[in-house]
Amino acid sequence: MTTTLTGADIGARLTRLRQAAPLVHSLTNYVAMNSAANVLLAVGASPAMVHAREEAAEFAALADAVLINIGTLSPHWVEAMVEAATSAGEHQTPWVLDPVAVGATAYRRESAARLLDLRPSVIRGNASEIIALAEDGLGGRGVDSTAASDDAVQAAVALARRQEAVVAVTDEVDLVTDGRRLVRVPGGHPLMPRVTALGCALSGVVAAFLAADQDPLVATCAALACYGEAGSRAGRTAQGPGSFAVAFVDALHQLNPETLLRREPLAIESLD
């Protein structure tokens, strides 16, 4: 059975997010911190980049959603991430894991495994990262993907079933699955992977949408669709990666439910 998610459905979720202005506690990497905060503000959320171990649990308890990104790890950060994820679990606060470059080193794999045990609501990565997580193996070229989202369908479904979580794989066409349903989200622009940390910022946007929705699969699709729409719009005026980054934040800020009405409905395919 296939149902759909229309542009109006996505617009309604964007409106809800902006009304709620969710506080997104972000433990993200040094590269992403500033751009991710600006992206979250542009979409209508309230970012806080708080990563000291001494306050991570307390802050996560205040937040509407939590983002944990392993991009620039060190032991103190990992302990803070474990504290924040544990606190999010205790408070039924949704949280997103971004497993940056998880296939690259044993330290990343071990740290990601500890975080997976704490049950993220959503895992968002590129194809190489999702394949590495699902197969507990190697993959990718540092933080960049060497695979396409279509190569990661089986891995994403298997990981979603094993973790009882939503898994999102981003690429030219994004994939979202909770192990029972599968959605393909087109959109975006080829300059997006040429701007660092746009994927990291997207994981924060997914967290913001989760805070305002009961269904994490639908919330994730809405986040990806809004991001893709803003990316397509920014690509119309950008001269290259530098001006794209600026145009993209402006496009996210200008995005409104009316502009989303023209989007093709997304098919929610049942895997049962």
Ligand SMILES: Nc1ncnc2c1ncn2[C@@H]1O[C@H](COP(=O)(O)OP(=O)(O)OP(=O)(O)O)[C@@H](O)[C@H]1O
């Ligand atoms: N070739 C492409 N065409 C259109 N959109 C793309 C393309 N590649 C990636 N995107 C979009 O870029 C955004 C970021 O996804 P990407 O897969 O680059 O994340 P990532 O590899 O984790 O990024 P980073 O590690 O730099 O933060 C997503 O919205 C995705 O849809």
Ligand SMILES: Cc1ncsc1CCO
């Ligand atoms: C470039 C880079 N290095 C570590 S994290 C990061 C941001 C993109 O994932």
Ligand SMILES: [Mg+2]
């Ligand atoms: Mg990434």
